[in-house]
Amino acid sequence: MTSKWASTMSTTIPTLDSAGFGLPDVDTLARLANEFFAALPGGAAGQVPAPERFAQVPQPAVPGADALTPDAPGPLPAVPDAIGLEGRRAVDAPSQLDAHQPASPPSLGGAPGEAELRSLLAPVLSPGFGALTPQSAARPAYYFLETAQYGNPGIRVPGQVFSPAAVPELAGARPPFDVNLIRRDFPILGERVNGRPLVWLDNAATTQKPQAVIDRLAHFYRHENSNIHRAAHELAARATDAYEEAREKVRGFLNARSANEIVFVRGATEAINLVAQSWGRANVGEGDEIVLTQLEHHANIVPWQQLAAEKGAKLRVAPVDDTGQILLDEYARLLGPKTKLVAFTQVSNALGTITPARRMVELAHAAGATVLVDGAQSVSHMAVDVQALDADFFVFSGHKVFAPTGIGVVYGKEALLNATPPWQGGGNMIRDVTFEHTEYHDAPGRFEAGTGNIADAVGLGAAIDYVTALGMDNIARYEHELLAYATRLIRDVPGLHLVGTAADKASVLSFTLDGYKTEDVGALLNKEGIAVRAGHHCAQPILRRFGLEATVRPSLAFYNTCADVDALVAALYRLAGSRNPLRS
Known part of the structure; x- marks a missing residue:
C-alpha cells in the first residue's frame, strides 16, 4: 500500500x-x-x-505589507509576497492558511x-x-x-x-523559500517608523539580525561569559568552546582548509588595515605597485595609500566601463613585475557590480602578485569558496551577514599568515616573552592580541548557522529574482537614473532623481517608513567616475519582498509627480 x-x-x-x-x-x-x-x-x-x-x-495581517499609492498613503492588500514567473506580485496562499x-x-x-x-x-x-x-x-x-x-x-x-x-x-526541485516565514525571524521588521511599517532597504550598510542571533548573544552572556583560553574554570571552557566553534563555522562558510586560516577582527575595515600594516609593511617596498579598482570602498583605498606613501610604492587603478563592470583588458595591462599586491572588491557597495573575481585572481597570480579580495558585500548574497577563488586574503564584516556589529574576519592562507609579522602586540598572541625577545603563536593567535570580541564572534557563528540553513544558493536565487523585479519597476520612474547597470549585479539599486538632492529623497522616503542610504557610500571615486557626488541607494536582502519594492516605487512616482502606471 x-x-x-x-x-x-x-x-x-x-x-x-x-x-x-x-x-x-x-x-x-x-x-x-x-x-x-x-x-x-x-x-x-x-x-x-x-x-x-x-x-x-481570512488573511492575517502581514507586517510590512502596507505600501503607498501614487496619490496618497494607503494599504496594499494584506497578503504575503512571492516572486511569480513574470516577476510580478503573487499571493503566497500557504502563509494565509496559518490563521x-x-x-x-x-x-x-x-x-x-x-x-x-x-x-x-x-x-x-x-x-x-x-x-x-x-x-x-x-x-x-x-x-x-x-x-x-x-x-x-x-x-x-x-x-x-x-x-x-x-x-x-x-x-530540478529546490527547498521552499518562504519569505514571509523568514521575516518572522527578524523582530525589527515589525517596527513602525513615522507611523508606518518599516521597509528596510539599507542592507548594504548593515543587515538586520534574526532572533536566533539575538538569543545566542543573550545565552552567551547568561551562561558562558568569560575570557577565553588558559583558565581552569567551567565558564572559561564554555566561552572558549563557543568562540572556537564560531571560528570553525566561519571556516566551513568560506570553505577554508583550516580554522587556523580564520582570524577574528572588528570588521572588514580593520581586516584590510591588518593586512596592510602587517603583510604590507613587511613585503611592499619602494617602487612596488599596488593595483586597485575604481569600484573600491574607501576602506580598500586609504590603507593602501598610507602604505604606499610610507614605502614609496605606487597605486594603480583599474577602470570600469559605463555599466560599472571592470575592464578586464585594462586591468590585465596594469599587472606586471612591479605589482606586489592586488586588492579589489567582489561586490561593489555603491553599484552592486559583481566583479569577475576568480579571473582577476588568476591574472594577478600570473604576474606574481599577492591578492586581497574584499568580501564585505558578497558574503550575504552568494556562496563564497576561498579555495576555488584562490585569493591569498579574503575579508568580510559580520554585520553585513546578519551578525552583530564589531566582528569581522580575515581569511589568509595558513603559510602566508604564519610568515606575516603580527600587527598588534599583547596578551593571547605570544608563546613566550622576555625583555629581550618575544616568540609569537602561529595563526590565528598571532593576530588576536588582547581580549577579542568573544560574544559577537559567537553571534557571527549563529548568523552563519542561520544563512546556511536557508542555503546561500537559495538566497542568491531569491534575491536575483527580487532585484530583477525591482529593476524593471524602478527604471520606469520618470526622471530616475540608475547608476550601475552591469549584467552581473547583487542587490543594489543606486539612482538619482531629477529635481531632488539625494539627501532630500532619503529624508522623504524616511517619512514613509522606507530606509535607504543617501550619500557617497564611502565610495567617492566610483561615483565621480559617473560624474556624481552622491546617489540614493536602496539595497535588498532575502527578507525583503515585492511589497517593499512596491512601496519604494510608489513613493518615487509620487516624488516624480507622476502617476504610477501599475496603480492606475
Missing part, C-alpha cells in the same frame, strides 16, 4: 513542472495525498480539501503517528528537509501538506503534512 503510493509520488511528481520550479500543482498534490489516505486502514479518501475551499480564508485552523483536528480513521509516517514515507522524504514538522508546540498533532511553489496555494491535510520539496526525486 504505502510502497505503491510512494512509487506513484516519486514517478509522477518529476514530470510536473507547471510553474517552472520542478514542483507539482496543488490538484496533483491533493490527488496524491487522497490516494495515500484512502490506502490507510479505515480509509480516509476525500480528507484533503480542494484548493478552492481556501479562497475565502485558519479547525477547532480540532478531524479523525483520520486510524492514520499513523509521526514516527510511523516517517518510516512509511522514507522512500520519498528527505530527512534533511524535516518534512514532518508540527505546526506549533501547542498543536503537536496538526500538520500541513503544502506546495513550495511560488504563488501556488497550499493544501491543508487534516492531521499530517507532506512537503513536496522533501522528495529527492524531484527533477
Whole structure:
C-alpha cells in the first residue's frame, strides 16, 4: 500500500513542472495525498480539501505589507509576497492558511503517528528537509501538506503534512523559500517608523539580525561569559568552546582548509588595515605597485595609500566601463613585475557590480602578485569558496551577514599568515616573552592580541548557522529574482537614473532623481517608513567616475519582498509627480 503510493509520488511528481520550479500543482498534490489516505486502514479518501475551499480564508495581517499609492498613503492588500514567473506580485496562499485552523483536528480513521509516517514515507522524504514538522508546540498533532511553489496555494491535510520539496526525486526541485516565514525571524521588521511599517532597504550598510542571533548573544552572556583560553574554570571552557566553534563555522562558510586560516577582527575595515600594516609593511617596498579598482570602498583605498606613501610604492587603478563592470583588458595591462599586491572588491557597495573575481585572481597570480579580495558585500548574497577563488586574503564584516556589529574576519592562507609579522602586540598572541625577545603563536593567535570580541564572534557563528540553513544558493536565487523585479519597476520612474547597470549585479539599486538632492529623497522616503542610504557610500571615486557626488541607494536582502519594492516605487512616482502606471 504505502510502497505503491510512494512509487506513484516519486514517478509522477518529476514530470510536473507547471510553474517552472520542478514542483507539482496543488490538484496533483491533493490527488496524491487522497490516494495515500484512502490506502490507510479505515480509509480516509476525500480528507484533503480542494484548493478552492481556501479562497475565502481570512488573511492575517502581514507586517510590512502596507505600501503607498501614487496619490496618497494607503494599504496594499494584506497578503504575503512571492516572486511569480513574470516577476510580478503573487499571493503566497500557504502563509494565509496559518490563521485558519479547525477547532480540532478531524479523525483520520486510524492514520499513523509521526514516527510511523516517517518510516512509511522514507522512500520519498528527505530527512534533511524535516518534512514532518508540527505546526506549533501547542498543536503537536496538526500538520500541513503544502506546495513550495511560488504563488501556488497550499493544501491543508487534516492531521499530517507532506512537503513536496522533501522528495529527492524531484527533477530540478529546490527547498521552499518562504519569505514571509523568514521575516518572522527578524523582530525589527515589525517596527513602525513615522507611523508606518518599516521597509528596510539599507542592507548594504548593515543587515538586520534574526532572533536566533539575538538569543545566542543573550545565552552567551547568561551562561558562558568569560575570557577565553588558559583558565581552569567551567565558564572559561564554555566561552572558549563557543568562540572556537564560531571560528570553525566561519571556516566551513568560506570553505577554508583550516580554522587556523580564520582570524577574528572588528570588521572588514580593520581586516584590510591588518593586512596592510602587517603583510604590507613587511613585503611592499619602494617602487612596488599596488593595483586597485575604481569600484573600491574607501576602506580598500586609504590603507593602501598610507602604505604606499610610507614605502614609496605606487597605486594603480583599474577602470570600469559605463555599466560599472571592470575592464578586464585594462586591468590585465596594469599587472606586471612591479605589482606586489592586488586588492579589489567582489561586490561593489555603491553599484552592486559583481566583479569577475576568480579571473582577476588568476591574472594577478600570473604576474606574481599577492591578492586581497574584499568580501564585505558578497558574503550575504552568494556562496563564497576561498579555495576555488584562490585569493591569498579574503575579508568580510559580520554585520553585513546578519551578525552583530564589531566582528569581522580575515581569511589568509595558513603559510602566508604564519610568515606575516603580527600587527598588534599583547596578551593571547605570544608563546613566550622576555625583555629581550618575544616568540609569537602561529595563526590565528598571532593576530588576536588582547581580549577579542568573544560574544559577537559567537553571534557571527549563529548568523552563519542561520544563512546556511536557508542555503546561500537559495538566497542568491531569491534575491536575483527580487532585484530583477525591482529593476524593471524602478527604471520606469520618470526622471530616475540608475547608476550601475552591469549584467552581473547583487542587490543594489543606486539612482538619482531629477529635481531632488539625494539627501532630500532619503529624508522623504524616511517619512514613509522606507530606509535607504543617501550619500557617497564611502565610495567617492566610483561615483565621480559617473560624474556624481552622491546617489540614493536602496539595497535588498532575502527578507525583503515585492511589497517593499512596491512601496519604494510608489513613493518615487509620487516624488516624480507622476502617476504610477501599475496603480492606475
